[in-house]
Structure formats: C-alpha cells, structure tokens
Amino acid sequence: MKRILRSIYHLFKPLPPGGTALANDLGGMFEHGRETLQIDPATSLPAGSRYLLYKRGSSQYYATICDATSLPLGVSPDAPYQIGDFLDVERLGPGRGTQLGYSAGAITIDHLVGSAAGGQVQDITAAANGTYWVIGRATKTVTAAGQEITFITTAPYQVTVTGGVLSYAAPQ
Numbered sequence: 001m002k003r004i005l006r007s008i009y010h011l012f013k014p015l016p017p018g019g020t021a022l023a024n025d026l027g028g029m030f031e032h033g034r035e036t037l038q039i040d041p042a043t044s045l046p047a048g049s050r051y052l053l054y055k056r057g058s059s060q061y062y063a064t065i066c067d068a069t070s071l072p073l074g075v076s077p078d079a080p081y082q083i084g085d086f087l088d089v090e091r092l093g094p095g096r097g098t099q100l101g102y103s104a105g106a107i108t109i110d111h112l113v114g115s116a117a118g119g120q121v122q123d124i125t126a127a128a129n130g131t132y133w134v135i136g137r138a139t140k141t142v143t144a145a146g147q148e149i150t151f152i153t154t155a156p157y158q159v160t161v162t163g164g165v166l167s168y169a170a171p172q
Contacts, residue, residue: 033091035073037063039080050079051100051148052119053135054089063089065119072115072133072156075099092135093155099136103149109141112159112166113151121149124159124166131160 039045040057043064053066054076066072078087090099104116107123114132116122124132136151159166 033074033093033095034088035091036086036088037061039083039085039087040064041083043080043083045080045082049102050077051075051102053101053115053121054087054119063087066115067118068114068116068122068132070115070133072135074153075101092153095153098139098150099153101149101151103142103145103147105145107138107142107149109138111138112136113138113149114159115156120145121151124161127161129161129163131158133157134159 037054037057038061040062042058052075053072054063054074055066055070055072056062057064063073063076072092074089074091076087076089078085080087092099101113101121102119104118104120104122106126107113107121108126111123111125112134113121113136114124114127114134121135122132123138124134133156134154135156136153139150139152142149157168159168
C-alpha cells in the first residue's frame with residue numbers, strides 16, 4: 001500500500017527548483033463547471049446581454065453565441081464587448097442549482113427547454129416540428145420573449161418533434 005501511495009505522490013509532487021512544467025492538455029475547467037474561453041473573432045459584437053447560451057467557436061479556445069441548431073456549451077454571465085474579450089461559460093450538465101437565461105417566447109414551468117436563436121432559451125415541449133437541443137427543464141413560467149427564465153440544466157441532447165410528439169435523436 002505504501003508503495004502505491006509513493007508512486008501516486010510522485011505523479012503529483014511539486015516541481016523541483018528549476019524544473020520545467022509541461023503543457024497541460026487535461027483542460028482548464030474547475031469543480032464549478034466554468035470554462036474560460038475567448039470570444040470568437042467571427043462573432044458580431046457587442047453581445048446583447050449577459051446570460052446568453054454559447055457554443056464552441058472556430059477553435060477549441062473560442063466561443064460564439066449559440067443558435068437553435070448547434071450544440072450548446074453553456075450560459076455565460078459575461079457580456080463581451082469587443083473581439084479578444086475573455087468570458088466564462090458555465091457548462092451545461094448536472095450541477096448544483098439552476099441556470100439563468102432569456103426566453104425566446106412563452107415557456108411553461110417543468111417543460112423541456114432548449115437553445116434558440118441569439119443564445120436564448122425556448123420551450124421544446126411546445127415547439128414546432130424540427131430537431132432541437134434540450135438543455136434542461138424550466139423552473140418558472142414566462143409569458144413572452146426576452147424575459148428572464150431559470151432552468152435546471154442537463155447535458156445537451158437532441159430531440160425531434162413530429163406532430164407534437166417528442167422522440168430522442170442521436171447527437172451528430
């Protein structure tokens with residue numbers, strides 16, 4: 001047992017003075033689920049608001065405002081104003097508490113919500129025929145577009161709505 005603990009210690013021990021740190025490709029995410037990214041140079045700025053949904057940009061280090069058809073990464077409490085700004089993206093998935101966003105229309109409490117154009121959140125349960133990314137469940141009811149909506153997040157997955165019936169679609 002001691003031998004195992006010693007070998008684990010050598011993996012994580014601090015560098016000796018003059019040591020060289022190697023690149024860490026394990027990622028820069030913390031226990032609270034935030035990832036710091038830079039706003040994609042192709043994004044139209046300024047972004048309209050904080051608490052919009054973002055997706056991965058043109059490289060793994062960039063983020064851009066999400067639309068209804070792209071895999072959403074998460075919600076950002078930041079509102080970048082110029083190219084080169086950094087922003088935190090609170091990744092979607094099981095976590096503590098709820099997330100805040102802005103509605104693309106009326107949303108009913110406990111309905112599935114998904115990403116919409118302009119980084120907003122829409123009610124998937126009442127959506128027209130099509131394929132959508134589900135990001136969670138609404139925790140309140142809102143009656144119109146542009147209102148603050150809170151929701152419990154889930155890891156994004158796709159559903160298809162056909163004739164008012166939801167069916168699971170394998171992510172692409």
